[in-house]
Amino acid sequence: MPESGAGDDSRFVTVERTDHIAESLTESEEGASSDGVLAAFARRVAAGESDTALQALDQLDRTDVKLLEHQVNAAYRALFEMNGTALLADEVGLGKTIEVGMILKEMHHRDTSGSVLILTPAQLAKQWQGELSEKFGLEYVCNYDDEFVDFATHDHVIASIDTAKSDRHRETVLARDWDVLVLDEAHYVKNEETERYSLIDQLRYRYAFFLTATPIQNELTDLYNIISLLRPGLFGTRDVFHNYFVDTNDTLVNTEELQRRLGQVMIRNRRAETDIDFTDRHIDTRTFPPTPAERELYELVTEYVTGAYSQDQGQKLVLMLLQKEVVSSPAALRGTIQKQLHDQEHLDSRDDLRSILDAIDAIETNTKQQRLTDIIDQARETVDKGRVIVFTQFRATQATLLAGLADAGYTTHAFHGGHSSAEKETIVADFEREGGILVSTDAMNEGRNLQFCNIMVNYDLPWNPMKVEQRIGRIHRIGQDRDVYVFNMALEGTIEEYVLERLYSKIDLFQQTVGELSTILSGLEQSGQSFEDAIFERLLDAGSQIELENDFDAMAVDLSEQQELASKMAEFNDGVFAGFDLGADRDMPAGGVAGAQTRLGDHE
Structure with missing residues (x-):
């Protein structure tokens, strides 16, 4: 194959690559790049500063990041x-x-x-x-x-x-x-x-x-x-x-x-x-029958959402929010309904919204909140300091859970996006030191490492599995030395149960990493429709419960096909790079890969 250089591409202003750092230093000093990384590298060496290691390592707080x-x-x-x-x-x-x-x-x-x-x-x-x-x-x-x-x-x-x-x-x-x-x-x-x-x-x-x-x-x-x-x-x-x-x-x-x-x-x-030992992940999905009052509220909201969407699709985000709130908590739903009443100009819609408020008032028992304590009690008996992270999407649900858990004698901690950075650090430190229950919104998703805890509960469920995996990733990551236990909660016969049982659990999405999920969901993303949109539209379009179940089964088949494709992609990558020295083993002799052949057609 003819020798190919870097090309005459104006986007790059770099020095010529060499195989030895010493040679790179020499060429940098000769002015191949006046203000690039290697030029700065050379200037520091010329000034007598040691540049044999990454200098910024000393600036990192090793409690925030553990570099391998x-x-x-x-x-x-x-x-x-x-x-x-x-x-x-x-x-x-x-x-x-x-x-x-x-x-x-x-x-x-x-x-x-x-x-x-x-x-x-x-x-x-x-x-x-x-x-x-x-x-x-x-x-x-x-x-x-x-x-x-x-x-x-x-x-x-x-x-x-x-x-x-x-x-x-x-x-x-x-x-x-x-x-x-x-x-x-x-x-x-x-x-x-x-x-x-x-x-x-x-x-x-x-x-x-x-x-x-x-x-x-x-x-x-x-x-x-x-x-x-x-x-x-x-x-x-x-x-x-x-x-x-x-x-x-x-x-x-x-x-x-x-x-x-x-x-x-x-x-x-x-x-x-690598020397990384990833611990096992255990998923426990628990569904509970709603009380008659909870069932009536769910049906009223679903009927309202379906009718309102058929009249005004511009309300899509609000209507989707209502459908998520109704399976989270009456408190979360109440705030949005009251806001809708305040903003709604049409009398017919106001009557429907008042009916939903009446149904909220009729609920005496919060089934999921009661059953949450069963999970927490199990954790208290088997886990150090009984640490459990409970995730919810809604601040109103968070407040309800915190009040109930505190009344029951649990040590509680709240984490949400309204806290300052300093407050968040204090909350996490208190949770690590004191144990108890941390009730968090999805503000916890962003960059937090909580390997000192190995039990979490999805009290309500994001419809996008990527967001669920980001929750789990707070505790199941490099540095976790115990098995991780994830509990998912849902009311039977609700959209949440369909998502759990017919989508996530059926094709084992909870065992995928963020990168793998990204590959699985890429086909849907490329169609211009988000995962949440697909779920919402199936709920709205189904003429009966049986039809809704069939629609979710069909969606599971589509995801299974994407999952199989993602698996073949991974196998194909492994096959092509098998035996290659791409940095993991710098001492492997080049002759070790001579004659290696990989069939390309098998995984296309």
């Missing part, structure tokens, strides 16, 4: 061996976000990250923001923040890639010269015919870090497209790449050359080659 050896090595290699242009392709669960956080912290320390753009899937943007802030002290504005203006106003931005490519923002994003680009879930840009690919292809940036656990999803061309965005020219043209690395039988060939070129830009650590 493979993560530190990945950050170091990406910065100083790959000239700040790397594809971080660790297997799921090994902490690619931590690696990028370490990279950005080091660049910030060296004053080489004036403007940074981090593009993620929409559902991960806030999580990135929280992790960078709380683990690395790096403050970024997110496009979902109230203070976000546009991509020209802020120097450190986290945004969904779809927001960045939108008609409203695309021109502004492309008009700017970014110092650093971070692209999460880089396999989203594997297709060169999409607007996402086009956006990244046209962006101007100096350094770039792409993340994906699945660099290849369908065929080897996926890898080519991603690498070509990151390091143009590394593999030559698409035809040359395919003809050289795939023979007429669709078998991978010339693996040593592929390894050599990938080694210039790609880092891939595998779980089996």
Whole structure:
């Protein structure tokens, strides 16, 4: 295969790559880059400062982030061996976000990250923001923040890639010269015919870090497209790449050359080659029959929501909220109904809303709240300090639970988005020291590490499994040394039960990681319909309970197919990279991969 260089692409202002850091230093000092990472690296050495390690490590609070050896090595290699242009392709669960956080912290320390753009899937943007802030002290504005203006106003931005490519923002994003680009879930840009690919292809940036656990999803061309965005020219043209690395039988060939070129830009650590021992996760879903009064309230709300949506689809978010609140608590539902009454101008609707308020007043027993104590009592008997985290989506439900638990003699802690950063730190510290019950809204989802607790309860259920996994991820993560127990609660015959039993449990979505879920849900996302929208519309369109059950069964089949595809993608990636030295084992001789062949057609 002909030798291919980095190409004459104006988006990159980097020094020439060498295989040894000493050579990189020499070339940096000669002026290959006046203000880049390696130039700063060289200046510090020339001044007598030690640069044999990542300097920003000393700035980190090790209670906030526990760095593992493979993560530190990945950050170091990406910065100083790959000239700040790397594809971080660790297997799921090994902490690619931590690696990028370490990279950005080091660049910030060296004053080489004036403007940074981090593009993620929409559902991960806030999580990135929280992790960078709380683990690395790096403050970024997110496009979902109230203070976000546009991509020209802020120097450190986290945004969904779809927001960045939108008609409203695309021109502004492309008009700017970014110092650093971070692209999460880089396999989203594997297709060169999409607007996402086009956006990244046209962006101007100096350094770039792409993340994906699945660099290849369908065929080897996926890898080519991603690498070509990151390091143009590394593999030559698409035809040359395919003809050289795939023979007429669709078998991978010339693996040593592929390894050599990938080694210039790609880092891939595998779980089996780390010392990380992930504990088991146990899921216990409990459904309870509602009281007659609770059943009547649920049916009244569902009937109102269905009728109101047929008349005015513009109310969709409010109506969806009502359907979630009715299975959470009467208190949560009451506040929204009262607001609707205040805002509603049509007399017929006011009558329906008053009927719902009357039904709320008729409820004497809160079934889920009563049954919550059964779970907590079990935890008290078997777990250190009886620590349990209870998640709810609604502040009114949180207040009700806290009052009831306190009256029953439990030690309680409240966590929600209204607390300041200092207050949140104190709350978590008190929970760790005192034990008891932490009742939290989904504000806890963002970047909190709570491995000292291993039991959580989903008191009410987000309809997006990604949000559920982010909840679980607070306790089931690197550093957890005990098995994790997750309890899900639902009333029988409600939308919550259908989501649990016919979607989540049926295809075992609770056992998937965030990265795996992202892959499974990507087909639905690409259709332009969110997971929550799909659930809501099935509820509205069903003419009977049997039809609703059948609709959810059909949705489960669709998700199962996506799950099988995601599994094949993972197998395919493992097969292509089997035996490759991509950073996990630096001492493996190159000859160890000679002759390796992987069938490509089996997993397409």
